[in-house]
Amino acid sequence: MSQRNNSDWNEAQSDMRQMLIVLLLLGVPTWVAAADGNDILQSKCSACHTTTKPDNPGLDHIWTRQGPDLHYAGSKFRQEWLVQWLQTPSRIRPAGEFYFKHVKAGSGVDEIDESTLQPHMKLAPDEARAVAEALMKKTAPADVIPKGTYRDEKTNMTMGSMFFNKLRGCASCHQSAVGVGGNSGPELYTASQRLQPDYVYAYIQDPQKIDPHVWMPNLSLSQTDIQRLTSYILQLSPAQTSKGGGQL
Amino acid sequence: MKLQRVVVLGFLFALFDVSGVNAADDLSHPEKLYNTYCAQCHGLNRNGKGINSPQMSVQPRDHTDAKGMGDIPDDELEHAIRDGGLAVNKSVLMPNWGKVLSDEEIKELVKYLRAVCKCGNKSEGK
Numbered sequence: 050m051s052q053r054n055n056s057d058w059n060e061a062q063s064d065m066r067q068m069l070i071v072l073l074l075l076g077v078p079t080w081v082a083a084a085d086g087n088d089i090l091q092s093k094c095s096a097c098h099t100t101t102k103p104d105n106p107g108l109d110h111i112w113t114r115q116g117p118d119l120h121y122a123g124s125k126f127r128q129e130w131l132v133q134w135l136q137t138p139s140r141i142r143p144a145g146e147f148y149f150k151h152v153k154a155g156s157g158v159d160e161i162d163e164s165t166l167q168p169h170m171k172l173a174p175d176e177a178r179a180v181a182e183a184l185m186k187k188t189a190p191a192d193v194i195p196k197g198t199y200r201d202e203k204t205n206m207t208m209g210s211m212f213f214n215k216l217r218g219c220a221s222c223h224q225s226a227v228g229v230g231g232n233s234g235p236e237l238y239t240a241s242q243r244l245q246p247d248y249v250y251a252y253i254q255d256p257q258k259i260d261p262h263v264w265m266p267n268l269s270l271s272q273t274d275i276q277r278l279t280s281y282i283l284q285l286s287p288a289q290t291s292k293g294g295g296q297l
Numbered sequence: 298m299k300l301q302r303v304v305v306l307g308f309l310f311a312l313f314d315v316s317g318v319n320a321a322d323d324l325s326h327p328e329k330l331y332n333t334y335c336a337q338c339h340g341l342n343r344n345g346k347g348i349n350s351p352q353m354s355v356q357p358r359d360h361t362d363a364k365g366m367g368d369i370p371d372d373e374l375e376h377a378i379r380d381g382g383l384a385v386n387k388s389v390l391m392p393n394w395g396k397v398l399s400d401e402e403i404k405e406l407v408k409y410l411r412a413v414c415k416c417g418n419k420s421e422g423k
Contacts, residue, residue, distance in 0.1 A: 217389070231353075
């Protein structure tokens, strides 16, 4: 009996050790990664991006920052996109951020001054995952990017295209297919992979409420218009032909 | 004695700003506003050839065009900036900036546009 008890006790101890190892393997690396994410943000990202909300940013903030603000990244980006993009970054705004600093007067029209545009740093896979996780915790106040405003409904792409290109003039600054549209705003044919729908909705509704003094106009659009444009933008894709998606 | 006279003259120059440039004519703020919001379409040279212009179906206005700009009164320029192109029977591609810029900033921009076009200052409607 006593031998059996000892045997049970040893077995239980062995089980506990195994459980402890499993917990350590599962739990500790997650904790370490989260801490690293904030450390990486501080050491590698904060020279170009704000990671905490600035107090009353003026127009100068637009002129002095080197990249988009990240203090509301958790309400803006899709985490899986962040993980990928941070490892293989590509330019999202054809004329960079902020456009005026990367444009030169050409012989005819202004041109993008490629010599002023630096490639974004690449992160290793574990760093990218840690940074994405840390960024997703940086959310905007609920009244700035409200949740649930966008209704997940498809819009007619021909109608959407007409509003995007002709009636509301979004294509003046944004590209709806590769090389189709303007250069001063971010490309939108990757928006569905990159952005959260409620962010797209809130940004169209009032860009300066999210990003004070940004160079996108507030068109005072109706909710119907914003819903239609958001849905259209989220249906665009990099494989889109000019038909329906990109025609001006 | 000569030195004193120079100092006094310098003081008077500073006091009355005889250079003709006073705070009201300082265009550095509207120039910065123009570079932030307008240059993306109207261009670095203010000639309507901005980085967004190549694919636009209606070309942005050339602000250096003294004749074209001279025909537009100040209140119409203000109206166009505040309420957009449609409000003055022009293109929808000119957005309304009234939610982004204050009335004062829009007035400053109109003054700046007059300096760019070198085309006077019309305050009355056509």
